[in-house]
Amino acid sequence: MSRLVVVSNRVADPRKAAAAGGLAVALGDALSVRGGLWFGWSGTVVEGGTPGEGEMHSQQAGNVTLTTVDLCREDHDSYYLGYSNGVLWPVFHYRLDLADFDAGFIGGYRRVNQMLAHKLMPQLLPDDIIWVHDYHLIPMAAELRAMGCKNRIGFFLHIPLPPPLILAAIPQHEWLVRALFSYDVVGFQSEADVAHFSRYVGQEVGAEALDQHQFRAFGRTVHAQAFPIGIDVDEFAALTHGKEARDMFESMKEEYSRRRLLLGVERLDYSKGLPQRLRTFQKLLQKYPENLNSATLIQIASPSREALDTYSGLRQELESLCGSINGDFGELDWMPVRYIHRNVARKRLPGLYRVARVALVTPLRDGMNLVAKEFIAAQDPADPGVLVLSRFAGAAEQLKEALLVNPYDTDGTADSIQRALQMPLPERQARHQKLLASIRSQDVHWWRKTFLDALTGVDTSDHRR
Ligand SMILES: O=P(O)(O)OC[C@H]1O[C@H](O[C@H]2O[C@H](CO)[C@@H](O)[C@H](O)[C@H]2O)[C@H](O)[C@@H](O)[C@@H]1O
Numbered sequence: 001m002s003r004l005v006v007v008s009n010r011v012a013d014p015r016k017a018a019a020a021g022g023l024a025v026a027l028g029d030a031l032s033v034r035g036g037l038w039f040g041w042s043g044t045v046v047e048g049g050t051p052g053e054g055e056m057h058s059q060q061a062g063n064v065t066l067t068t069v070d071l072c073r074e075d076h077d078s079y080y081l082g083y084s085n086g087v088l089w090p091v092f093h094y095r096l097d098l099a100d101f102d103a104g105f106i107g108g109y110r111r112v113n114q115m116l117a118h119k120l121m122p123q124l125l126p127d128d129i130i131w132v133h134d135y136h137l138i139p140m141a142a143e144l145r146a147m148g149c150k151n152r153i154g155f156f157l158h159i160p161l162p163p164p165l166i167l168a169a170i171p172q173h174e175w176l177v178r179a180l181f182s183y184d185v186v187g188f189q190s191e192a193d194v195a196h197f198s199r200y201v202g203q204e205v206g207a208e209a210l211d212q213h214q215f216r217a218f219g220r221t222v223h224a225q226a227f228p229i230g231i232d233v234d235e236f237a238a239l240t241h242g243k244e245a246r247d248m249f250e251s252m253k254e255e256y257s258r259r260r261l262l263l264g265v266e267r268l269d270y271s272k273g274l275p276q277r278l279r280t281f282q283k284l285l286q287k288y289p290e291n292l293n294s295a296t297l298i299q300i301a302s303p304s305r306e307a308l309d310t311y312s313g314l315r316q317e318l319e320s321l322c323g324s325i326n327g328d329f330g331e332l333d334w335m336p337v338r339y340i341h342r343n344v345a346r347k348r349l350p351g352l353y354r355v356a357r358v359a360l361v362t363p364l365r366d367g368m369n370l371v372a373k374e375f376i377a378a379q380d381p382a383d384p385g386v387l388v389l390s391r392f393a394g395a396a397e398q399l400k401e402a403l404l405v406n407p408y409d410t411d412g413t414a415d416s417i418q419r420a421l422q423m424p425l426p427e428r429q430a431r432h433q434k435l436l437a438s439i440r441s442q443d444v445h446w447w448r449k450t451f452l453d454a455l456t457g458v459d460t461s462d463h464r465r
């Protein structure tokens with residue numbers, strides 16, 4: 001079997017609990033099954049280093065070699081904070097209003113992609129299969145091809161692809177899409193993303209659709225398809241019975257047998273719809289007063305990208321909303337919102353998921369959202385909680401038996417939460433059974449296998465010439 005080389009901005013030791021963020025968790029799972037090389041940024045920022053240069057480190061983690069590169073401050077700020085998270089992240093999540101189209105960022109984005117490609121190229125073996133991940137690294141294949149790389153290279157976009165006219169707001173949109181044609185396979189999270197890609201390449205660059213998945217433009221053919229990412233259901237169910245999760249469950253169970261727990265878990269990111277969720281919870285308390293002194297929202301919002309103003313501003317907005325809801329509705333012995341601005345270890349989360357009556361997964365836009373799938377995996381099938389899920393999360397294409405909501409509709413979402421809180425046991429069980437079957441049939445192993453099967457199966461003659 002060919003060696004698998006995974007390239008992603010974040011690299012994490014698969015043997016240790018991964019940092020918050022679904023990508024690191026899923027790639028750790030994918031690589032530890034097959035072994036190989038995981039290559040990317042070390043997470044270290046060197047003050048005063050030289051742009052385009054970075055020290056490389058290598059270590060062995062079981063059957064996976066982790067090779068990482070440091071970034072100097074200037075590269076980190078223009079590549080990661082600037083272009084990746086100041087331009088691509090907001091625009092790909094449909095937030096043109098939050099994008100910062102500073103012309104200086106693109107230079108750093110190209111420079112870091114070039115540097116990473118130069119450091120990776122000498123490590124490659126002729127029949128390695130290369131799998132590049134996410135918006136930070138779109139030009140990686142083009143850079144490798146420019147150095148003569150003829151390997152099979154696939155790309156998976158973990159975040160949504162917006163409709164053509166939104167994508168076209170990025171000054172370098174055509175360059176980015178041209179770069180995608182240096183890959184053999186381009187994977188998306190949902191059918192909606194594939195439809196946007198198909199419309200973009202048809203309208204903006206005159207691509208020819210050879211069949212449902214094959215698009216030809218710039219003298220190259222690319223295979224584009226949806227491969228919705230999943231979780232390792234058995235691993236997560238096992239975590240649910242582990243010590244950390246059981247301790248969490250026991251400590252919360254008593255209090256929440258008297259009260260009803262609603263739960264939100266995510267990075268503190270504007271794509272996750274947190275202010276809208278708090279306003280919806282406020283509406284629930286106003287409209288359905290039987291929830292006073294009872295319904296409690298635990299909101300875990302783990303710190304993310306705090307150097308960006310959009311993120312620090314969001315934190316302030318959220319803290320002020322939590323304070324005003326607790327001030328208006330709280331009692332001496334009950335606070336409606338428990339807000340935690342820290343990362344909670346992944347091993348402890350299943351215990352929390354299992355105590356919750358309702359999970360609120362209500363992003364305004366999300367590539368997939370693995371928390372929705374983890375919540376389902378952690379439930380007791382005999383007495384499961386209810387998933388309230390935004391129709392704008394990639395996961396909504398698969399999880400039809402959740403209560404699907406429009407997070408912009410505060411009233412309608414409050415009604416759905418009330419319905420979830422009152423849902424009879426047989427309906428909860430029936431919905432959970434179908435949701436569990438869905439996350440089992442398309443789990444993280446299915447995701448890895450279907451993507452890699454597509455990548456090893458496509459005709460790569462364009463790149464071998
Ligand atoms: O690396 P960070 O800047 O700290 O951000 C964490 C990760 O966030 C994004 O995750 C996405 O991938 C998930 C798994 O496919 C998906 O479920 C979720 O909807 C996406 O938002 C980002 O795409 C990753 O690159 C980041 O590492």
Ligand SMILES: O=c1ccn([C@@H]2O[C@H](COP(=O)(O)OP(=O)(O)O)[C@@H](O)[C@H]2O)c(=O)[nH]1
Pocket residue numbers: 018019020021022023025265266267300302342343344345346349368369370371372374
């Ligand atoms: O305090 C936290 C918050 C989140 N997570 C994990 O981070 C991942 C979040 O992935 P998701 O796809 O939901 O969103 P992303 O952050 O990647 O956009 C999930 O595995 C969560 O269990 C965690 O371990 N601790």
